[in-house]
Amino acid sequence: MQRNILLFFLVLSSLKLIAQPVPAVDENIPHLVTFGKEGDKAWGDNDFTQIIFYSVPKDHTEPIYIRVFDPDVGGTVDEQKGEWDSRMKYSIYGGEGACSNDDAKKINLSGNFKSGTLLGTKSFTENERYDGKWYTFGPFNPTEGEYLPDYGGYIIKVVIEGVDGDDGNLYRLFMSQLPTENQQVEGAFAFYFRYKFRLHDDVNEISHIYPFIDENVLAIKQTNFDWDNDGFIRIISVAKNGEFLKVSGDNDWSESLHEVHPNEKNTSYDIQLIKKKTAKIKSNNVVIFLKNQYDELMPFYSVPIGGIPKYKYSIGIKP
Incomplete structure (x- = not known):
């Protein structure tokens, strides 16, 4: 798709200093989640792998770092099942194919989702040294990423795998200019094609994810897993x-099709995840992804490109 020029300038115009945490501040999502490979899928992770992409502008020449909050599997943040055994x-991957390889976008575990050049790797078990603390990968030269103008610059891929055990790992990411603190990289942002995360326990908290609807998208098909009937998504x-998406039950998949209004082209969607006030479901982990009419996965962005959308009554359609 010919998205690069429009997308690049819209991203630059909408970036904030909060663009590089994942989950992002505007998303209001507590943590990412990945379980060990022996985990029970009914706990909210269908394949025990998560992939996050970072885009770094071509003109950024200083080193970058990928920081992980609470990278170990144990302690107060993570989700225990039996003994801590995960x-x-x-x-971290860059180079040719890191993002352009379709297996990486689909998280095709039987394919080459670890495409590209390995830049750094480390495994963690239960370890108080890393519990509730940041671990830093790098430094990396931005040019070690895969250069893709359609995605705004050099792309760095972060792959998180549950290689042993059955516990749930809850964590956050940040791309930084410094190794010891979170300092944003100007113009950088994150995106992801299959998003796996923990919802708030507080029923009053609303989480958000932000896909961009480019000029070629006529309809989207959303798919979610293990929503546990915990409220609704709109x-x-x-x-x-407030057009509603079909939601899934426990250890269940659900999907729904949604047409794109002409005025929604080149704007973002605000997909809101709203908990049921009466259910009081705790520790709810969810998987969600979107496809366009060509059956291509569509990315979510850490910042809503063009800003958070506001409904315009003059052009609205009935929900």
Whole structure:
């Protein structure tokens, strides 16, 4: 798709200093989640692998670092099942194919989702040294990433795998200019094609994810896993004022099709995840992804490109 020029300038115009945490501040999501490979899928992780991409502008020449909060599997943040017996592997990739390889976007475990050049890797088990603390990978030269103008610059891929055990690893990421603190890289942002995360326990908290609807998208098909019937998911856009997505139950998949209004082209969707007030479901882990009418996966962005969409009554359609 010819998205690069429009996307690049829209990203630059919408970036904030909070663009590089994953989950992002605007998303209001507590943690990413990945279980050990012997985990029970009914706990909210369908394949025990997560892939996050970072885009670094071509004109950024200083070293970058990938930082992981609470990288170990144990302690107060993570989700225990029996004994702490899990091992989590974090790997950083750049070079040709890191993002352009379709297996990486699909998380095709039987394919080459570890495409590209390995830049760094480390595995963690239960370890108080890393519990509730940051671990830093790098430094990396931005040019070690895969250069893709369609995605705004040099792309660095972070692969998180549950290689042993059955516990849940809850963690966060940050791309930084410094190894010892989180300092944003100007113009950088994150994106992801299959998003796996923990919802808030507080029923009053609303989480958000932000896909961009480019000029070629006519319809989206959303798929979610293990929502546990924990409330509802809706779309807010310039033309949709709360169109509902079909939600899944426990250890279940659900999907629904949604047409794109012409005025939604080249804007973001605000997909809101709203918990049921009465259910009070705790520790709910969810998987969600989108495809366009060509059956291509669509990325979510750590910042809503063009800004958080506001419904315009003059062009709206009935929800």
